Amino acid sequence: MSVHTVTKEQFKSFVSALIASDRRVVGVQAKGDRFAFDDLKSAQDLRLDYDVTILPPKKYVLPQQENLLTFQVNGQSQSVCHQQKTVLIGVHPYDMAAINQMDMLFSQGEYDVHYMNRRKQITVIACDVARPSPNVFASSMNTATIDHGYDMLVTNIGSSYVVEVATDKGKELLSLMNGARDASQNDLGARKAVWDKNEGWLNQHKLDCKPSFLPKLLEKSYQHPVWEEKARLCYSCGSCNQVCPTCYCFDVQDEVNWDLKTGCRYRAWDGCLLQNFATVAGDHNFRKKRADRFRHRLYRKGKYVPAKIDGQIACVGCGRCITACTAKIANPVEVYNELMKRTEIG
Numbered sequence: 001m002s003v004h005t006v007t008k009e010q011f012k013s014f015v016s017a018l019i020a021s022d023r024r025v026v027g028v029q030a031k032g033d034r035f036a037f038d039d040l041k042s043a044q045d046l047r048l049d050y051d052v053t054i055l056p057p058k059k060y061v062l063p064q065q066e067n068l069l070t071f072q073v074n075g076q077s078q079s080v081c082h083q084q085k086t087v088l089i090g091v092h093p094y095d096m097a098a099i100n101q102m103d104m105l106f107s108q109g110e111y112d113v114h115y116m117n118r119r120k121q122i123t124v125i126a127c128d129v130a131r132p133s134p135n136v137f138a139s140s141m142n143t144a145t146i147d148h149g150y151d152m153l154v155t156n157i158g159s160s161y162v163v164e165v166a167t168d169k170g171k172e173l174l175s176l177m178n179g180a181r182d183a184s185q186n187d188l189g190a191r192k193a194v195w196d197k198n199e200g201w202l203n204q205h206k207l208d209c210k211p212s213f214l215p216k217l218l219e220k221s222y223q224h225p226v227w228e229e230k231a232r233l234c235y236s237c238g239s240c241n242q243v244c245p246t247c248y249c250f251d252v253q254d255e256v257n258w259d260l261k262t263g264c265r266y267r268a269w270d271g272c273l274l275q276n277f278a279t280v281a282g283d284h285n286f287r288k289k290r291a292d293r294f295r296h297r298l299y300r301k302g303k304y305v306p307a308k309i310d311g312q313i314a315c316v317g318c319g320r321c322i323t324a325c326t327a328k329i330a331n332p333v334e335v336y337n338e339l340m341k342r343t344e345i346g
Contacts, residue, residue, distance in 0.1 A: 004180040015043035028090035052133035056245030082118040093146035094316040098245035126150035135319030139203035157190035205333040214302035231291035240321035241271025
């Protein structure tokens with residue numbers, strides 16, 4: 001809709017105005033030598049120069065645990081829907097791509113009212129990556145930059161920020177940004193230079209094929225020995241699932257209160273690497289072997305989800321799974337490259 005330039009002090013004043021408003025404001029903050037999304041109490045705490053957060057911002061559109069409804073023993077029930085307006089500041093392009101994917105998945109088929117209602121309450125202020133994290137490979141996954149999904153996009157061009165307003169929700173926030181001026185051609189050129197740089201250097205692990213080739217590669221690799229080779233070291237801890245911005249599996253449970261008359265139904269994150277993820281009635285586990293679960297994770301990213309959403313690969317290259325895996329087997333690029341070397345593709 002429009003592109004503006006503000007000084008860093010003006011942007012800080014803008015964040016302070018957001019915090020003083022009736023919105024919940026969440027932003028990236030330092031947690032020791034790591035970074036995390038958390039509620040902002042002061043604009044001074046916001047860090048847009050971070051490399052990667054411990055958990056993705058997914059936790060604000062799909063919380064780790066979320067009540068879905070309350071119920072009573074007489075059969076009455078009441079749906080619980082999120083109503084709080086939230087501003088999410090500092091979402092990197094790869095995490096924005098992941099949220100865009102979930103928006104598509106939760107709105108198709110059985111429309112998820114709880115997810116979509118929460119998502120509509122959130123205004124996303126994305127920011128371009130200022131420095132690469134140790135395991136990022138977003139350049140290989142075409143997610144080093146992003147051109148949609150966000151309401152605002154902030155790019156650091158040195159002494160100031162270029163701020164793109166992309167939606168009506170972003171335009172509403174612009175009224176709080178005092179001193180914003182139209183971006184000059186020099187400013188736009190500086191932003192383009194950041195984009196061009198990020199397209200290349202956010203690539204600590206280089207994929208040996210185009211992401212669009214992965215479904216075809218996996219179609220030929222179901223019985224490949226690499227699944228057993230890698231899974232021998234797997235702890236089935238599910239850490240790779242829990243830090244992944246594109247994993248959206250959840251378990252649904254009913255919990256009865258102490259009065260034995262009322263209760264709630266909630267959902268909580270689940271993960272396909274966990275040993276009992278695929279356990280169903282009769283204590284049957286249809287994915288009991290670690291190798292089967294390990295393979296499923298990579299197939300979900302490279303074949304199953306792309307079949308649902310127009311070929312988009314459900315790995316955005318954030319590298320969190322690589323960092324979180326103590327067994328050092330979770331790197332998707334490493335597995336896909338190994339398949340490229342050892343699989344005949346007709």
